[in-house]
Amino acid sequence: MTGPNGGRDAPDPSDGPGRDAPGPSDGLGRGTPEPSKSHGHTAPDPSKGHWHSPPGPSKSLGHTAPDSSDGLFPRPRSVVAPGAVHVPGWLPPERQRELVEACREWARGPVPLRNTVLPGGGVMSVRTVCLGWHWQPYRYTRTADDVNGARVAAFPEWLAAWGRSAVAEAYGDPAAAEAYAPDTALVNFYDGAARMGMHQDREERSDAPVVSLSLGDTCVFRFGNTRDRGRPYTDVELASGDLFVFGGPSRYAFHGVTRVFGGTAGPASGMRAGRLNLTLRETGL
Numbered sequence: 001m002t003g004p005n006g007g008r009d010a011p012d013p014s015d016g017p018g019r020d021a022p023g024p025s026d027g028l029g030r031g032t033p034e035p036s037k038s039h040g041h042t043a044p045d046p047s048k049g050h051w052h053s054p055p056g057p058s059k060s061l062g063h064t065a066p067d068s069s070d071g072l073f074p075r076p077r078s079v080v081a082p083g084a085v086h087v088p089g090w091l092p093p094e095r096q097r098e099l100v101e102a103c104r105e106w107a108r109g110p111v112p113l114r115n116t117v118l119p120g121g122g123v124m125s126v127r128t129v130c131l132g133w134h135w136q137p138y139r140y141t142r143t144a145d146d147v148n149g150a151r152v153a154a155f156p157e158w159l160a161a162w163g164r165s166a167v168a169e170a171y172g173d174p175a176a177a178e179a180y181a182p183d184t185a186l187v188n189f190y191d192g193a194a195r196m197g198m199h200q201d202r203e204e205r206s207d208a209p210v211v212s213l214s215l216g217d218t219c220v221f222r223f224g225n226t227r228d229r230g231r232p233y234t235d236v237e238l239a240s241g242d243l244f245v246f247g248g249p250s251r252y253a254f255h256g257v258t259r260v261f262g263g264t265a266g267p268a269s270g271m272r273a274g275r276l277n278l279t280l281r282e283t284g285l
Helices: 093-107 157-171 174-179
Strands: 078-081 084-087 114-117 123-131 134-136 139-141 184-190 196-199 210-216 218-223 234-238 243-246 255-261 275-281
Touching (some): 078 234, 084 157, 093 123, 093 184, 093 210, 093 275, 123 134, 157 174, 157 210, 157 275, 218 275
Antiparallel strands (some): 078 084, 084 243, 123 184, 134 139, 184 275, 196 255, 210 243, 218 234, 218 255
């Protein structure tokens, strides 16, 4: 949601300013967060589970709430815009569950999951926790001065390796993948009512691609143009395990989430309800 001077533009009404914060019992898709394995510090093997090919066909998604666990029809990868690539089913189920457990661990702190308060007093409807660098409107800091003043959890090297694999998968460019060095991630949790207004990711000083990983419930992701929030844009349904990478001429495209289809996650994702989205970025800081 960034403006021309490096600060984000005022969010549009679908951002959810003023929406009541979801209660702490949401627990990232289950009633009460359970103890998890110490997960965020051991590198999972990205090659496990056919990392570079989808783990199996998944259902073609329409604009009625799909059952993402059916696996009836394949969803082909697509180039949504120059530099913007959607790869359905990239994360196999075991990798999805590992990532969900890591997110639950990160959500407990040292900086907890929170609803971001915007400068005008509105409250974002998604809940966010950050790794490596803390994002707050509209800058990055090492400490979460708008939450509890603590330093955010470290950005793990295994997640950076996943990011490089994602860039390689999306672009087929080993050199670009090798050069990709993400150092922060925003982890957003959407309940069924949460939305994200159209915005640009402009706080970063690097124009390296943004890598987006989806877990849990399916959403409608609106990917627009680089000029404004209006048309032309393309609506893409992102299901659990989907990869979306945008860089190059699409790096500063406006994008947002207009709808979440509750109850579509399927048990294989490790989430009972809600959607998690991780976006990996290079801050250039």
